Amino acid sequence: MPTITVDGKRIECKDRQMILQACLDAASPLPHYCYHPGLSIPASCRICLVEVEGLPKLVPSCQTPVRDGMIVHSTSPKAIANQKQVMEYLLVNHPLDCPVCDQAGECLLQDYSYQYGRSQSRFEEDKHKKPKKDVGLNVLLYNDRCIMCTRCVRFTREVSGTSELYVDGRGSKEEIDIFPGKPLDNKLSGNVVDLCPVGALLDKDFLFKQRVWLLKEAPSISPVDSGGENIWLHYNEGVIYRIKPRYNAQVNTWWISDDTRYSYKAVHDEKRLRGARRMQYGSQIDTSYSKAIEEADAGLRAIAKQNGEGSLYAMLSPMMACEEAYLLGKYIRSIDPQAVLVLGPVPSTGQNETFKHYISGKTTFTIQAEKVPNAAGIRRVIALLGGPTADLAGLADSANSKAGWIVGGYLSNWVTDQLKLPKGFKIIQDILPTTISDRADVLLPAAAWAEKDGCWENFAGKIQPFVAAIAPPEGTRREGDVYYQLLGRGGFYIADEVRAEMGEPFATVKLPDIHAQAPEPEFIEL
Amino acid sequence: MKDSDVIVLDEPRLSVADQFYLPQVLVGLGTTMKHMFKVLSGTDIVIQYPEERREDMPVEQGGMLLRTYRGVHRLNKDEEGRVKCVACFMCSTACPARCIHIEAEESPWQDREKYPAKFDIDELRCIYCGMCEEACPVDAIELTSMYDIVGLTRQEMIFDKEKLLRIFDQTVEDEPM
Numbered sequence: 001m002p003t004i005t006v007d008g009k010r011i012e013c014k015d016r017q018m019i020l021q022a023c024l025d026a027a028s029p030l031p032h033y034c035y036h037p038g039l040s041i042p043a044s045c046r047i048c049l050v051e052v053e054g055l056p057k058l059v060p061s062c063q064t065p066v067r068d069g070m071i072v073h074s075t076s077p078k079a080i081a082n083q084k085q086v087m088e089y090l091l092v093n094h095p096l097d098c099p100v101c102d103q104a105g106e107c108l109l110q111d112y113s114y115q116y117g118r119s120q121s122r123f124e125e126d127k128h129k130k131p132k133k134d135v136g137l138n139v140l141l142y143n144d145r146c147i148m149c150t151r152c153v154r155f156t157r158e159v160s161g162t163s164e165l166y167v168d169g170r171g172s173k174e175e176i177d178i179f180p181g182k183p184l185d186n187k188l189s190g191n192v193v194d195l196c197p198v199g200a201l202l203d204k205d206f207l208f209k210q211r212v213w214l215l216k217e218a219p220s221i222s223p224v225d226s227g228g229e230n231i232w233l234h235y236n237e238g239v240i241y242r243i244k245p246r247y248n249a250q251v252n253t254w255w256i257s258d259d260t261r262y263s264y265k266a267v268h269d270e271k272r273l274r275g276a277r278r279m280q281y282g283s284q285i286d287t288s289y290s291k292a293i294e295e296a297d298a299g300l301r302a303i304a305k306q307n308g309e310g311s312l313y314a315m316l317s318p319m320m321a322c323e324e325a326y327l328l329g330k331y332i333r334s335i336d337p338q339a340v341l342v343l344g345p346v347p348s349t350g351q352n353e354t355f356k357h358y359i360s361g362k363t364t365f366t367i368q369a370e371k372v373p374n375a376a377g378i379r380r381v382i383a384l385l386g387g388p389t390a391d392l393a394g395l396a397d398s399a400n401s402k403a404g405w406i407v408g409g410y411l412s413n414w415v416t417d418q419l420k421l422p423k424g425f426k427i428i429q430d431i432l433p434t435t436i437s438d439r440a441d442v443l444l445p446a447a448a449w450a451e452k453d454g455c456w457e458n459f460a461g462k463i464q465p466f467v468a469a470i471a472p473p474e475g476t477r478r479e480g481d482v483y484y485q486l487l488g489r490g491g492f493y494i495a496d497e498v499r500a501e502m503g504e505p506f507a508t509v510k511l512p513d514i515h516a517q518a519p520e521p522e523f524i525e526l
Numbered sequence: 527m528k529d530s531d532v533i534v535l536d537e538p539r540l541s542v543a544d545q546f547y548l549p550q551v552l553v554g555l556g557t558t559m560k561h562m563f564k565v566l567s568g569t570d571i572v573i574q575y576p577e578e579r580r581e582d583m584p585v586e587q588g589g590m591l592l593r594t595y596r597g598v599h600r601l602n603k604d605e606e607g608r609v610k611c612v613a614c615f616m617c618s619t620a621c622p623a624r625c626i627h628i629e630a631e632e633s634p635w636q637d638r639e640k641y642p643a644k645f646d647i648d649e650l651r652c653i654y655c656g657m658c659e660e661a662c663p664v665d666a667i668e669l670t671s672m673y674d675i676v677g678l679t680r681q682e683m684i685f686d687k688e689k690l691l692r693i694f695d696q697t698v699e700d701e702p703m
Contacts, residue, residue, distance in 0.1 A: 097639065098614075099612050099614030099616065099663045099664070100612050100613070100614060100638075100639040100640040104614075207632070208613070208630040208631060208632060208640050209630070211614075211615040211619065213619065214615070214619070490528070490529065491528055491529075
């Protein structure tokens with residue numbers, strides 16, 4: 001393993017690694033705009049140039065492989081002079097409209113200008129103004145802020161493989177553009193916004209909604225398919241404003257699909273169920289949540305007593321966390337040891353969508369066909385609990401099932417004409433109204449995935465935890481809290497506690513230490 | 527929450543002297559008398575507000591300088607009478623009392639990207655520190671020397687964009703931008 005010295009710090013590198021990547025891995029980053037570990041290396045922004053002892057000129061650290069014993073200087077007078085120059089040239093035509101730019105706060109141009117640039121501009125001529133463009137369904141392009149790092153162009157070629165973006169013109173007239181009549185509308189298009197190191201590519205959905213420094217983040221998992229894409233939920237004061245990808249080498253690398261990116265909208269849907277309801281003389285009436293829970297419990301117990309074992313069933317939704325499914329299974333089996341557990345409907349588009357590199361044809365990203373996040377996890381929990389199980393069709397035909405606990409929680413309407421449930425007493429826990437929620441004997445409004453803790457298992461058998469970002473809206477309760485109350489446990493639902501109880505493989509599921517890698521920000525005296 | 531996390535607090539018990547209340551009444555009366563003598567002897571100054579105002583008095587006699595006073599906010603207008611603010615949220619970020627609430631939108635004008643669709647300042651929550659004024663990159667928010675603002679409800683004291691622009695019209699002659 002080669003070892004190099006960067007500014008006096010010894011760094012262990014992998015073979016044939018580039019200097020910049022080695023520095024990034026060792027958490028002592030060098031400045032860079034065009035380099036992205038998920039894309040090819042053009043070495044075009046030139047801010048990462050470093051001095052290597054023995055070489056006469058500065059070399060781009062993003063494109064220079066390490067050699068054992070290499071001595072690199074990024075803070076030598078020559079390297080600093082280059083950094084200052086690059087920053088000055090980039091800012092020559094930059095409009096400096098940070099107050100109205102959505103990228104302000106997470107902009108590399110701002111950060112590097114502060115760290116490596118000059119405090120004042122020496123440019124006296126008029127700035128070159130380039131037009132604002134609407135490049136696609138979700139993306140706006142502010143050409144005047146662009147620094148031509150071409151990350152977005154490389155992304156559309158190398159990851160989405162759709163090649164919508166290209167570079168038009170040369171020199172100061174150079175700009176990013178789309179081909180006439182071919183907008184940027186692939187299913188990964190939102191990623192170019194995350195890639196853009198400056199505020200040139202912006203998300204239309206997030207535009208002007210919130211300044212980024214006000215946002216807090218919570219690690220979560222994509223709820224739209226079984227891929228288990230790792231995401232950050234960015235929220236402030238109880239509102240989720242956007243979703244950003246969270247790097248996970250084994251699952252989604254740096255990217256997420258647009259369906260995942262805009263999935264948070266269901267959480268703030270105006271139609272969300274609020275306030276518990278129960279059936280009285282054939283029509284639903286409002287009731288208090290604790291009353292509704294008591295009613296549900298009493299109803300199930302009465303029917304189980306009347307009809308004997310095997311008369312209850314629970315439909316565990318693939319939108320539930322494994323912990324919740326486990327608690328509900330435990331509860332229903334505590335009333336009726338022969339209660340049937342069944343997995344809810346699993347919608348699927350039939351075929352995975354894959355994205356390929358434009359030349360090599362290598363698969364770069366896959367969107368799973370299964371449009372729910374936790375079907376595998378629920379199957380695992382049902383197996384863990386043992387006892388009688390069934391599929392949905394078999395459940396409807398069985399004459400035994402007299403009362404059931406049905407959990408929805410899907411982000412869109414899940415009740416299709418094909419769905420058949422046994423007649424009789426029904427308790428429905430859901431977040432959005434459906435045709436069956438109006439006919440529920442007890443309706444318990446539940447929490448969406450962003451409002452609770454838990455874990456989901458993706459299609460490949462990887463169990464990943466997610467964390468609540470915001471509190472559930474008024475008149476709703478987390479499923480876990482309801483089950484805790486029904487099981488007679490004190491306090492509120494704690495996902496870790498349930499996971500420990502469930503045993504392997506759930507007990508060891510843990511969030512990766514996300515903040516360990518980030519270096520402490522350096523205090524600069526003004 | 528676990529039961530061990532719950533702390534039960536009892537009301538403090540009153541001592542025998544406290545239960546008579548009379549000693550505390552006398553202590554309070556003493557404070558009143560102290561101030562009365564101070565005013566009579568001339569060490570404390572009493573002015574008949576609002577007929578007499580401190581800004582009309584010399585500073586040495588307890589008056590105040592309006593020039594440096596930080597009173598209610600105003601939102602400045604540009605030459606065309608449009609709100610100068612670009613909704614950058616710098617003021618609400620700098621605000622230690624968290625009393626500025628802005629909702630940004632795409633502006634209806636060609637030369638500007640963004641403007642505040644809503645701009646509310648809770649004047650009751652505000653501590654009049656002037657950080658918003660210092661943070662503003664376009665000199666859109668300023669504190670005026672107006673201090674005698676009143677309202678009948680709390681809601682009335684949350685000043686919206688229109689009201690803040692009206693304060694600009696009221697004060698711009700005495701205090702130009």
